[in-house]
Amino acid sequence: MPVPLFDPHTPLAPLREQIDAKLREVIDGKRFILGPEVAAFESEFAAYVGTRHAIGVANGTDAITLALRAMGVGPGDEVVVPSFTFYASAEAIPPTGARPVFCDVDPETFCVTAETVKAAITPRTKAVMVVHLFGNVAPVKEIEALGLPVIEDAAQAIGSRSPTGRAGALGTAATLSFFPSKNLGAFGDGGAVVTGDEELAERVRMLRFHGSRDKTTFELIGHNSRLDEMQAAILRIQLPHLEQWADGRRRGAQHYREAGLGELVDLPVPVGGCEPAWHLYVVRHQRVDDLAAALGAAGIGHKIYYRVPTHEQPAMREYAPANGRLPGTAEAARTHVAIPMSPVLSREQADEVVAAVRDAGLGRPH
Numbered sequence: 506m507p508v509p510l511f512d513p514h515t516p517l518a519p520l521r522e523q524i525d526a527k528l529r530e531v532i533d534g535k536r537f538i539l540g541p542e543v544a545a546f547e548s549e550f551a552a553y554v555g556t557r558h559a560i561g562v563a564n565g566t567d568a569i570t571l572a573l574r575a576m577g578v579g580p581g582d583e584v585v586v587p588s589f590t591f592y593a594s595a596e597a598i599p600p601t602g603a604r605p606v607f608c609d610v611d612p613e614t615f616c617v618t619a620e621t622v623k624a625a626i627t628p629r630t631k632a633v634m635v636v637h638l639f640g641n642v643a644p645v646k647e648i649e650a651l652g653l654p655v656i657e658d659a660a661q662a663i664g665s666r667s668p669t670g671r672a673g674a675l676g677t678a679a680t681l682s683f684f685p686s687k688n689l690g691a692f693g694d695g696g697a698v699v700t701g702d703e704e705l706a707e708r709v710r711m712l713r714f715h716g717s718r719d720k721t722t723f724e725l726i727g728h729n730s731r732l733d734e735m736q737a738a739i740l741r742i743q744l745p746h747l748e749q750w751a752d753g754r755r756r757g758a759q760h761y762r763e764a765g766l767g768e769l770v771d772l773p774v775p776v777g778g779c780e781p782a783w784h785l786y787v788v789r790h791q792r793v794d795d796l797a798a799a800l801g802a803a804g805i806g807h808k809i810y811y812r813v814p815t816h817e818q819p820a821m822r823e824y825a826p827a828n829g830r831l832p833g834t835a836e837a838a839r840t841h842v843a844i845p846m847s848p849v850l851s852r853e854q855a856d857e858v859v860a861a862v863r864d865a866g867l868g869r870p871h
């Protein structure tokens with residue numbers, strides 16, 4: 506039985522008629538930009554995350570640039586960012602005028618730690634970006650204790666919980682992506698900045714609309730970066746189901762554990778007491794290319810996402826670390842592979858995946 510890497514369609518199928526009716530309503534209402542759907546989504550989403558403010562923007566990459574600018578990051582500043590992440594986490598920094606400074610990750614969690622961040626801090630560091638990669642939750646409070654503001658790139662972690670709050674409610678500000686495959690996905694691009702800081706929220710609101718509060722006076726060189734009404738309406742219909750979908754992802758991980766996957770590969774380790782809503786379920790093995798080939802032959806969806814880490818990408822050459830060494834990043838990049846995960850991953854599907862991994866006959870992960 507083939508098992509797909511994602512299954513965004515099954516959870517959405519029961520909502521299809523509601524979505525169709527809502528889209529007709531938006532079209533008939535003739536408000537397409539910054540109207541009632543965006544305003545309602547922003548307050549509902551802030552309540553879900555547990556922050557005071559949410560500001561809808563065009564995508565998760567813009568969300569990072571706007572949040573950093575609103576935090577006062579600019580030319581001459583440095584922002585610490587992990588290299589083992591989707592390229593956009595770092596790409597969003599240079600448009601502010603600041604430089605990305607790459608730090609390492611713990612390959613067991615795929616997240617930064619206070620130690621890896623500390624090693625990258627200089628007198629010019631203005632902020633630290635943690636990435637809640639694959640749905641794990643980086644240790645924000647430990648990193649804040651280093652004395653710098655933390656921005657959470659929570660693009661992959663909506664629905665994840667930590668002992669001190671949801672991913673997105675832990676730092677000075679957090680950024681989300683509603684790219685269609687994300688845990689909460691639009692039918693196009695979308696993103697948000699969430700924060701408890703009123704002034705920061707107001708600056709993001711201005712920055713997303715050409716640096717203006719009232720569309721008449723333009724106080725800043727801003728951006729045109731707005732979530733649109735159609736996407737907000739679609740997200741509002743899905744939001745009440747997000748918690749149940751996140752639980753489904755947690756259940757999927759439990760199925761894998763109960764089926765014995767941990768004897769065959771290294772499982773992702775949740776950071777200190779957090780409960781990840783795994784966006785991607787990423788395991789590690791020293792012979793990962795052989796494992797990927799065996800999964801492919803058995804019809805099991807899989808993907809190696811970040812084989813070339815961000816600091817080694819051609820566009821990031823000028824920001825590469827001076828000594829070039831990020832050993833945890835190199836280990837994660839060399840050994841990881843994502844296997845099927847969705848809100849509806851069944852025990853039977855998990856058994857199928859585990860059987861394919863076992864049949865690959867690669868021996869223990871170390």
Ligand SMILES: Cc1ncc(COP(=O)(O)O)c(C=O)c1O
Nearest residue numbers: 564565566591593594660682684
């Ligand atoms: C970790 C991470 N950061 C940032 C982004 C950028 O989001 P978007 O594609 O909405 O610009 C993504 C997803 O694409 C992501 O996975």
